[in-house]
Amino acid sequence: MKATSAMALATLVFSGCGHKPEARPTSSPDLPAAQVRVQTAESKQRATTEEVVGTIGAKLRATLEAKLSGRIDKLPVVLGQTVKAGQLVAHLDVAEIKARLDQTEASRQQAERDWKRTSALFAQQAATRFDYDAAESRYEVAKAAAAEAQAMMGYAEVLAPFDGVVTKKWADVGDLATPGKPLVAIEDPSMFQLEADVPDAIASGIQQNARLPVQVDSLKGELAGIVREIAPTADPASRTFRVKLDLPQTAGLRSGQFARVVVTVGESSSARVPVSAVVLRGQLEIVFVVAKQRTQLRLVKTGGTIGDEVEVLAGLESGESVVVGGADLLVDGQPVEAFK
Secondary structure (H helix, E strand, O other): OHHHHHHHHHHHHHHOOOOOOOOOOOOOOOOOOEEEEEEEOEEEEEEEEEEEEEEEEEOOEEEEEEOOOEEEEEOOOOOOOEEOOOOEEEEEEOHHHHHHHHHHHHHHHHHHHHHHHHHHHHHOOOOOHHHHHHHHHHHHHHHHHHHHHHHHHHOOEEEOOOOEEEEEEOOOOOOEEOEOOEEEEEEOOOOEEEEEEEEHHHHOOOOOOOEEEEEEOOOOOEEEEEEEEEOOOOOOOOOEEEEEEEEOOOOOOOOOOEEEEEEEEEEEEEEEEEHHHOEEEOOEEEEEEEEOOEEEEEEOEEEEEEOOEEEEEEOOOOOOEEEEEOHHHOOOOOEEEEEO
16 A cells, blocks of 8 residues: 555656646555545635735834933833823933023013003003003013023923823933934833834725735734725835824734734636645645545645635636545545535
C-alpha cells in the first residue's frame, strides 16, 4: 500500500499540480473498497479584497502646551490618570506677569477715580468736555491693560480641555515651559478611530460612511469600521490617501495598536470544498476525487478559508466529486463506495 501511494505521489509531482493524473482503471486491485462521503466541488463567487495596515488612535486627543514662558511649579498629573475638563494639569511660576497685573490694576483704579471726579466736575460745569473725554480715555486704556494682564495671568494655568486620560508627559516640576513645547498629552479613551494610508489603486473603492471590516491582532473577530474622513488629495511621496474610520467601543482597544482594514476591490470565482476534504502530507495539499468508483489523488493549491470551506485555486475543477469524509485514510486508485 505504501509503495503504491509513493508511486502515485511521484507521478503527480513530476506532472505538475495543475494537471490531472491519467486514470488507472486497474490500479491497486488488492485494496479493499472503502466507504466514503463525497461532495461536489462548486464554483462560487467571492469578493476580492486587499488589506491595508493602519494605526488605532483616540478620535479626540490633544497635546497641551504653555502659552507663555515660565518655570513649572506644579504638575499634579501622572501617566494613566483620568482628568476632567477644566482640571489643572500644570501651573507656571510667572512672577513678572503677577507684578504686571498688580501694576495695571493700580493704574486702572487710579484712572477710575480720576474719571469719576472729572465726571462730577463736568456735571457741575466745572470741567470742560476735553477734560472729561481725556479722563474717560485714560480709564478705558487702563481697563484694557488690566484685562490683558489678567488674561496673561490665566495662561499660567494649563487646564484639561476635555475629560480624558493622560497618555504622555514631556515635562516635570522645575522644567522651563515655553510656547510650542509640549507638556502633556490627553486623549478620550471612549472613542477610537483607525487611520490608514490607502494606495491610490484601491482608494476609489472606499466611499464616505461605508462599513469596512477591521482586524486587530490582539482581538478576536472583526470590528465594523465606518469611514468618516477621506483625504481629497494623495500624499505625493507615498501616493496614498489618508482614510479615517470610526470604531465601536470595544474592550481591549488601545491607542497605537496595529490593525488592518479590509477593502473590497472586485470579485473572483473559484472551486470550493469543505475543509475536511483537504489532506496535508508533508508540504503537499491533497484531495481525493471519485471517478468510476475509484479514488484519484490530486495535488491542489488552496486559497483562503471561507467559513467551513476552502478555496481550491488549482488542481480541481468545479463539478467533480470530492471525498469529504475519511480522505486521510485513502490512497490513489483505491476502490470506494461513495455516498453523500
